[in-house]
Amino acid sequence: MKKILVTGGAGFIGGNFIHYMLRDYPGVSLVCLDALTYAGDLETLAAAFKNPDFKFVKGSITDRKLVFDLFEAEKFDAVVNFAAESHVDRSIENPAVFLQTNILGTQVLLDACNRFAVPRYHQVSTDEVYGDLPLDRPELMFTEATPLHTSSPYSASKASADLLTQAYHRTFGTPVTISRCSNNYGPYQFPEKLIPLMIAKASAGQPLPVYGEGLNVRDWLYVEDHCRAIAMILFGGTVGEVYNIGGHNERANIEVVKTILRQLGKGEELITFVKDRPGHDRRYAIDPKKIGDELGWQPQTLFDEGIERTISWYVNNESWWQNILSGRYQTFTPEAFR
Numbered sequence: 461m462k463k464i465l466v467t468g469g470a471g472f473i474g475g476n477f478i479h480y481m482l483r484d485y486p487g488v489s490l491v492c493l494d495a496l497t498y499a500g501d502l503e504t505l506a507a508a509f510k511n512p513d514f515k516f517v518k519g520s521i522t523d524r525k526l527v528f529d530l531f532e533a534e535k536f537d538a539v540v541n542f543a544a545e546s547h548v549d550r551s552i553e554n555p556a557v558f559l560q561t562n563i564l565g566t567q568v569l570l571d572a573c574n575r576f577a578v579p580r581y582h583q584v585s586t587d588e589v590y591g592d593l594p595l596d597r598p599e600l601m602f603t604e605a606t607p608l609h610t611s612s613p614y615s616a617s618k619a620s621a622d623l624l625t626q627a628y629h630r631t632f633g634t635p636v637t638i639s640r641c642s643n644n645y646g647p648y649q650f651p652e653k654l655i656p657l658m659i660a661k662a663s664a665g666q667p668l669p670v671y672g673e674g675l676n677v678r679d680w681l682y683v684e685d686h687c688r689a690i691a692m693i694l695f696g697g698t699v700g701e702v703y704n705i706g707g708h709n710e711r712a713n714i715e716v717v718k719t720i721l722r723q724l725g726k727g728e729e730l731i732t733f734v735k736d737r738p739g740h741d742r743r744y745a746i747d748p749k750k751i752g753d754e755l756g757w758q759p760q761t762l763f764d765e766g767i768e769r770t771i772s773w774y775v776n777n778e779s780w781w782q783n784i785l786s787g788r789y790q791t792f793t794p795e796a797f798r
């Protein structure tokens with residue numbers, strides 16, 4: 461696998477994946493296709509722009525002509541699709557763009573893979589396609605056999621993309637793999653998601669909006685562990701298979717928020733309980749046995765270590781997220797980083 465298309469690489473996980481691959485897989489070249497929506501930030505890729513094995517193309521995965529022209533010109537060995545609308549709250553406000561990007565964009569990429577006989581398409585999916593688990597049954601976890609049962613327009617659009625990906629494999633023989641990961645955290649996460657939002661608010665001494673009673677549980681995975689799992693699936697996974705990715709790091713939201721306040725030396729009086737998210741999933745928990753048994757993947761970063769590293773990263777890289785809060789990030793061009 462020499463040339464890989466990474467869609468959505470100016471976002472959180474795609475950006476981390478690009479840095480991870482350029483560091484740990486010498487000889488592989490990467491093309492990033494990103495529409496630079498509100499969630500895309502070229503500064504996330506600043507170091508990659510200096511690497512001759514990296515190329516950036518601005519464009520949408522829903523733009524069939526642009527995508528087909530790119531596939532024809534580049535002759536990819538693999539496609540990893542991170543590009544998506546990814547925030548549940550935005551999907552409640554405005555579902556349409558989630559269906560456009562997450563479902564129809566996936567279809568365009570699958571069609572291009574068929575047309576240009578790309579040897580591997582990897583769909584980056586989420587544990588949210590399984591719906592949620594009750595809080596009082598800690599023994600229950602999502603396996604790859606758990607039925608899809610979605611709650612939000614976001615998770616419904618991701619599940620639709622998964623079904624389409626599997627249908628292309630069965631009908632056309634498209635060589636696909638799918639991964640379903642739990643909540644990620646780490647450097648370069650957009651400050652609308654729980655952890656970076658709370659770090660930004662706490663740093664500014666502003667109220668921290670915790671939905672409901674803060675008892676919803678998420679299963680947190682350090683982003684680099686996710687990136688390594690995807691690389692292992694790309695190079696060693698079985699075509700047609702789904703792999704769950706998670707590290708048994710379940711935490712109630714309120715615990716996460718208190719950890720952030722503690723490390724930043726701020727008081728818990730900043731916590732403000734606000735109206736709950738409609739349809740709020742109670743608990744996610746991934747059973748990662750299959751990827752461990754088949755590919756030997758294991759998470760390397762425990763939550764306590766990862767959250768400390770992440771908070772320190774946000775403290776030491778405040779200009780990165782201040783450029784987002786001020787809107788300056790939307791004026792950046794690739795030339796500024798070359």
Ligand code: NAD
Binds near residue numbers: 493500585587
């Ligand atoms: P993100 O919102 O940080 O980044 C998304 C990126 O996709 C942005 O750079 C954006 O500009 C780009 N994009 C959006 N629409 C596009 C389009 N039409 N064409 C091209 N690019 C487009 O998202 P993230 O948190 O990095 O998530 C990446 C993927 O991982 C998503 O598919 C998401 O569903 C999945 N996922 C995320 C998590 C998580 O905890 N964040 C967990 C599991 C799975």
Ligand code: TYD
Binds near residue numbers: 657672
């Ligand atoms: P989020 O980071 O949006 O990820 P997801 O909804 O995909 O799991 O939210 C993580 C959890 O934090 C979720 O239970 C909702 C909660 N939350 C808050 O309590 N306050 C907030 O301001 C946000 C953004 C999330």
